[in-house]
Amino acid sequence: MDPFAPRQPTHEPMDFGAIMKLAQALLDEASEGPIAPETIDALAQSEGVDRAVAWAAAGSHPFIQLQRENEVAVAVCVGRCQLWGGGDLLEGALELREKRVGEGKSGFDVIPRNCLNRCHDAPMAFVVLPEGSAGFPRATTDDLTAMMAELDSLSD
Numbered sequence: 001m002d003p004f005a006p007r008q009p010t011h012e013p014m015d016f017g018a019i020m021k022l023a024q025a026l027l028d029e030a031s032e033g034p035i036a037p038e039t040i041d042a043l044a045q046s047e048g049v050d051r052a053v054a055w056a057a058a059g060s061h062p063f064i065q066l067q068r069e070n071e072v073a074v075a076v077c078v079g080r081c082q083l084w085g086g087g088d089l090l091e092g093a094l095e096l097r098e099k100r101v102g103e104g105k106s107g108f109d110v111i112p113r114n115c116l117n118r119c120h121d122a123p124m125a126f127v128v129l130p131e132g133s134a135g136f137p138r139a140t141t142d143d144l145t146a147m148m149a150e151l152d153s154l155s156d
């Protein structure tokens with residue numbers, strides 16, 4: 001088995017040209033310092049693209065650093081993992097974060113990445129805590145939701 005192409009793709013890749021265009025815009029912004037999540041969302045809106053495309057752009061260049069606002073972060077691969085649903089997973093993580101904040105629960109940072117070195121488990125995500133990290137192979141939004149609920153129960 002080719003570990004970098006573990007299964008037949010299940011999803012179409014995002015528009016690479018759009019990702020590169022938005023990456024350049026974010027790279028220009030990044031010279032001022034880490035990028036706020038609102039900046040990425042605003043860019044998606046002004047360019048008329050899906051939010052996942054702008055977030056994938058934010059994860060595509062090593063010099064684009066995102067602002068950290070929470071102790072917990074969820075890193076989502078939107079590199080080759082796009083072919084197995086990485087874009088949907090990223091969108092799901094963003095929606096989960098908003099839902100939790102709307103319910104008065106703790107938020108988390110969403111960190112898009114080009115590869116998390118577990119390509120054979122695509123789509124891959126990691127929940128990153130100050131104490132360490134937990135990997136989620138073939139991750140789903142339900143996995144992330146359950147993990148955040150588990151963390152809620154530990155902090156009660």
Ligand code: FES
Nearest residue numbers: 077081115116119
């Ligand atoms: S491409 Fe997603 S983990 Fe490597």
